Every structure is written in C-alpha cells, then in structure tokens.
Amino acid sequence: MEKKKILIRIGSLRHGGAEKVLVTFLKNLPKDKYEIDLLLNLYSGKYLAEVPDWINVLYLNKGGMITTNRIQDIPKKAYRVLYQNLLKTFPKILYSTILKNKKYDVEFAAIHGMRDDILNSPIKSSKKIVWIHNDLRKTEFHNYTDQEIRKFFGFDKIMVISEHIQKDFENLAQNEVEKYKIVRIYNPLNTEEILNKSDASTPLSMTNHQPTFVSVGTVFPQKGFDRLLKVHKKLLDEGYQHQIKIIGDGYDFENIKNLKTELGLGKTAEMLGFTENPFPYVKAADFYILSSRYEGFPTVLFEAITLKKNIIATDVSGVQEMLENGKLGLIVENSEQGIYKGMKKALSNPESFSQYQENLKDYKMPFNLENSVNKIMEIIDE
Template identity: 70%
Template sequence: MAEKKKILIRIGSLRHGGAEKVLATFLKNIPPHQYEIDLLLNLYSGKYLSEIPDWINIIYLHKGEMITTNRPQDIPRKAARVIHEKILKKFPGLLYKGKLKSKQYDIEFAAIHGMRDEILGSPLHSSKKAVWIHNDLSEVKGYTHQEIRKFFGFDKIMVISEKIEQLFQSLAINDAEKQKIVRIYNPLDTEEFLDKAKQPVIKYQFDSSVPTFVSVGTVFPQKGFDRLLKVHKRLLNEGLRHKILIIGDGYDFENIKKLKTELGVDETATMLGFTDNPYPYFKNADFYILSSRYEGFPTVLFEAITLKKKIISTEVSGAREMLNNGELGLIVDNSEEGIYQGMKQALSEPDTFITYENRLKEYEMPFNLKNSVNKITSILDGL
C-alpha cells in the first residue's frame, strides 16, 4: 500500500464564507485512505466546523468567536491574538516545533489567499506548496501586481474563475510560471441545497402580491448591499412596489442596517442576519440579485441557477461564466445605475425574464461535485 500523503491545510476559521464552505465540501468528499490531513485554523470557530470529517485532525491557535467589535473589554483578547499570530508568522519554527510537533508534510496548502505568507514562510523546505485563490485579487485592496507576483512562490496556484486565471497568466514571466496556474471549479453539493430548499420558511412572511428580490452574502462593502438599498428606495419613489430580503451577517451589518433606516425603507427591506439554511428563502423569492462590487467566482449564482431563479447580476468576475454570457440571467453594469436598470426592467417588464426561465428549465451544470473533487485531488497527487 502506498504511503499516505501528509498534508497541512491552513485557513483563518470555518466561518460562513464561500471559501470556507467549499473547503468543507471538498474535505467531506475525499478518500480518507489516501491522505493524512492536519487542518490548522487561526481561530477554532465557524458553522462549518461540524462538517469536517472525523479523520481530519483539527489544530488551532485560538478558540472562541471572532472578535469584530472594539469594545474596551474585548481589546486585550483581540490584541493578544494578533500579536500571537504575528510572532508565529515571524518565527514559524515556534509553530512547527510546538503545535505541529515537528511533523514533516509532503504538501502545505493555503486554502485562501490570505494565508500566502504563512505557507511560503514555512520552515519545511522539502514540502510542495499550493494555494487556492477565491478572489479576483486585482480588485482587493493592497494587492498590487508586485504583491500578486509573490504567489508564484507556490508550486501550484489553483484559481476558480477565468478572470482570475487571466490575471495570473498576464503576470507570469515564463512558461514554468504559467504551468503553475490551474483553473478548477469549486466543489459544490447540488443535492444538498435542493434538499434544504424544501424546508419551510421560518423567519419571513412572503407576500405573493409584491415581487421580492433576495440577496445572500456576508455583509461586507464588497457585496454592494448599500447600492441595493439605494436603488430600492429610488424604485419605490417611482411607484414600483417590491421588497428586498438580505440574508447574511458580517462586520458591515450595523452600517447597512443604519442606512436602511436612514433611507426610510425599514418596512420594505429586511435584513434577516445569518441563517444556516438560506435556500427556502431563495426558492420563495421572485428574483435573485447579486449587487457585488467584485467577486472571485460567485458560488451563490450557482445556487440560484440550480434553484431556477430569475437572476440579475452585476458584471463581476465569474458572472459571465456562470450565466453563460447572459443566457441564463440578466448581467448589468457594475454600478448603482446598472442595478437600478436591471431591477426596473424586472419590475416594469417582467416578461423579459421568461426567456431566462425557459433556458434554466433545460440547463445542466457543466461541472459537478465529483469532477471537481477529482481534479483537486489529482493536482495534490501530482505535486
């Protein structure tokens, strides 16, 4: 029997984000007899912890919830965590000799771009190093071309969309670097959310006489919920009745909630916060709207397509690929005006969405869970 590959995977936590969900789905679907995996988290928290299979060894630097506030009583703990992580980054030997018990790994894997320096700074020189890039880094603050070039220190750069692939290809200086870039589709479990969508809606009252637009995502500025609410207000002022339902939580939650009150749309726009199962809300809403300023590969569109929703999406990385160049949903300009035009069309000319609905009925996803998992494991096996 072949020796099991020893793999160290690093990610911040297993909170509710696209990269975290995809990692959990991947780990649930790989053969345990081939690998010995240590999953190292900065913070032992998050809803996907419970989904990690028992055979995977979870190691963590800190326990407890993420501290997103700056309350005086939280600052010492927050600072201690930051200092601890900085020390381990500067002196990785302490981490590898201590928590990781001087273990030798065949592969060290950054499951998110933010773990780049931790993995590249590893004292294990013989291990192969891989990174999984979920975001269009050209849109992320602080990532100059010079910063992005540092990712070529990895043996493999896994990217999740055509746009991100083109970015890396354009920054590669030779063939050897180009060979490092590989595009993979995110492993997503279609059956899982079709099942979950059948559950009843608990926290919201849908009104069949008023069209509802649902949007699901972590409440960060990136997601553009501020733009969505401003457009909502503008359309109401024009007499176009509709409702907005935002599902998700994040550090911008209070700001967006405040904006909602300032705009005077508390009656028609609802922020549901975080829910374990957003799919029944998806299913019951009339439209799915993606108002993001930027994305890596918006997994949420894959879910909206699977649930055959009428979709409006801003032109972000991955949207054209997902929506077959606008065949499966309406792609609008990435601006407040673009979102306004799209929603106005949905409300004043709903018939224009019938074509999308008909195409979605027939549509089969080109990628599935099995293919995606196989592709990633073959990359790991080839390292």
C-alpha cells in the first residue's frame, strides 16, 4: 500500500509543550504507514534530536532563536522575517523549491500560529488539520477575536486539547458540518517514561529540609514566574521558610533572573534552565505549582499527577478538567493574590493536602499514549 504523504509545520522544536507533544506523537507513529516532511521555520530546539530518523526534517532558516535586539543581530533577524514573510505571501515559491512540488495528502498545522501557512497552501486537494494547544483568547502576542477564530473553520479538522477550548469553538460554529470538524484529543503523554525517568538520582539541590515548590515550563510571561517569585518573597518576609525551583528556559529567562536578584532571592529561589529530565526534581519536591496566566491544557499537570504530587494551580483553561474540579489538587484564583493564598495554605497547613493525596492514590488517567496516537491517526486516515 502506498504511504500517505504528510506535511507537518511548526515554528521550531524549542523546549515548549506543543513541541514536546508533537515529538512524542511522531516517536509513536508506525514508520511503514506514512511519509512525513516536518517543515520548521527555524531549525533549532532541544527536541530536534528526538525526531525519528525516518522523518524528513526541512527548514526555512537555520541557527538559534534570536531573542535580543542587539545591533549585530538585527540584520540576521530582519533577513529571517523578510524571508519567512516572502514564502508566506507567495506559497508557490516554498512548495516548488523547498518542498520540491510534492503532492501531500495531508497538511498539518501543529500549532495555531501556522494557520494561514497551511490554509494558503497551493495544494487544494489535501486534507488540512490544525492542532490548537492554547486558549486563543489569551495568547502571548495576539488575542484572537471571534472573526479571527472563525478562520480556523477553513480546516477539515480542528484538534483541540481541552473542554474549555472545545466549547469556545463550538459556540462559534455556524452549522453541524462546522461542529463536526472540532475534535477534542488528549495530548499524547508517556506515563511509563515519566515514572522511569523520575527514578534517576535526586538532584543535590533538592535534599534540603525546607518545603520546596517546583514549577516546570518555558520561561515566558504566560507562565507567571514573575508572580511566583513575588509571592515567594512576600511569604519569606512573613517568616514562612521555603524554596522555589523553576525549571525551563525561554526568552524571558534573563528578566526573571534579574527579578530574582532584585528581590534578593539568591539563596531561596533557583532557576535551573532547561533539563531533558525534570522529573526527579518534580518527584523530590513537596509541591508542584502552576502559576500560569493562561494555558490550553497544561500537560505538565498530568506529569505532576502521574508522580502523585501535591498540586497548586491557577484557574486557567484545562485546570478544572485535569484536577477534576479541585478533587486532585488546589485550584486558586488566577492572580498573584490567588497564588499567595495557595502557597500560604501549603506552608501553614500542609495536612490539608492529605485529601488530594488520598484521591490521587487510585487515580487512573482518562487516556493513555496509545489511545491518543490512534485517535490522531484516525483523523489523518479518515
């Protein structure tokens, strides 16, 4: 049987949730069934090394992400933007050169930012799929209006990762055909791998005797690490001794690091950068904290649930669903004050978290890796 030809597009394979989920999906696909071209805007990122070797990786630009505006970086940055915009405006150039006029059966936008790139494809016969990982009303650079979200109905299938996002799209659907396009799929998550990796030796910095809060995520304003540090400082000033560990990297890393210094938190807050295996840190911590301003469906919470951690999370998209309306962890108001109240409760009354531990004991994930991968394959194949 002839292999189905698929084009997948994403910005890069940096250390983000959507990138991690995409690579997990690719690693679990049967290689004898599909011929996949993975086209990156920028050939960079920690997850590049994990892409299976049978997948053909193509790119528009090479080199690391430029996050500064230093004079010497501006020409390179400008060239990249102009080149990408040229190929976006005249997609036939991209398809005839880099993609060598290949006729794809399926074209797949692995993040919402690739919407127009896929919808403007010169291949009119291909099935077009988009994967929405965020609450589009509250994204980093662009809060989508109803009119902007309606454009996603140009896809044949709209894969969403949470009930909140699903309802938003369903409310904008104008008929049953459009409603049928919306499919909710849990992110592929390898729980067995998480458990195995968490058994690596406990990091030295986690062996102190103070209560420790750990948070994992790309260091963007979205993740609210600035709020976390300010609350940490306030609680220390009130006499609550504890430590914070932030695991992750991103364009806001230096800003958060500077804030840590300004607040005088050199001894109690640690920024560990990106690590390929954050799970021993999560396992060794007393509490997992999600301080995000917005999310789509924070997969990191399922990782914390897998490791049976005490969880404190701001009330963002996906959290009520994942924590079963507060049965599996403490859900706090999405504000600095909410984070403060949650952490203060954890430090002043840790026994109150025993109810969550009880509920986590026999908790079974509502999905597994195989089911999620099979569901996406069904969408590709139907």
